[in-house]
Amino acid sequence: MKRVLVVGGALLLGMGAVWAQQDSVKEVQVLMKGNGKNAGAVAAMVKGEKPYDQATVDTALAQFEDTAKKLPTLFPDSAKGMKPEGDYSTSPKVWEDKAGFQAKIASFAKVVSEAKAKIKDLDSLKTNFPAVGKECGGCHETFRVKNG
Numbered sequence: 001m002k003r004v005l006v007v008g009g010a011l012l013l014g015m016g017a018v019w020a021q022q023d024s025v026k027e028v029q030v031l032m033k034g035n036g037k038n039a040g041a042v043a044a045m046v047k048g049e050k051p052y053d054q055a056t057v058d059t060a061l062a063q064f065e066d067t068a069k070k071l072p073t074l075f076p077d078s079a080k081g082m083k084p085e086g087d088y089s090t091s092p093k094v095w096e097d098k099a100g101f102q103a104k105i106a107s108f109a110k111v112v113s114e115a116k117a118k119i120k121d122l123d124s125l126k127t128n129f130p131a132v133g134k135e136c137g138g139c140h141e142t143f144r145v146k147n148g
């Protein structure tokens, strides 16, 4: 009985490492899907498809801020080359140019916090939201790849 437990424990430990890297890949995807959804809701207001709603803006910016806080730790070396299901995965460049990637996260965080301070109505949304979108695109251009 004891022996079975020990073997089981070792197995669990080994699997824990695999789970950890899958969890981080999964978490990036969940965060990014949330980003996409929130950015879409805000973009609809910019385009005039939806009336301006401060709560939607606040929710979106809070979620982007949360993403920026979590991203720095979500790319352990063990996750390099892992492909989540879905349309996109993380480029190996994230690990090859760690400083460049961290710089993108930092500039995203900065632009989001500036936007948070400035966006109060439709006009200020139209003026300040494009800078946020540029940060999303700027990081994707280099660090995101389409699964094919």
Ligand code: HEC
Pocket (backbone or CB within 6 Å): 025, 028, 029, 032, 033, 035, 036, 037, 039, 064, 071, 084, 086, 087, 088, 089, 090, 091, 101, 104, 105, 108, 132, 133, 135, 136, 137, 139, 140, 143, 144, 145
């Ligand atoms: C610092 C880099 C970085 C920033 C900033 C960033 N992303 Fe991403 N994004 C990624 C990476 C890497 C992936 C690929 C990972 C994946 O999809 O599993 C990704 C994937 C995505 C996806 C595809 C998710 C999927 O797999 O279906 C969406 C949608 C997305 N991002 C939206 C956004 C939006 C909107 C913003 C800005 C508000 C943003 N991202 C900001 C790096 C970034």
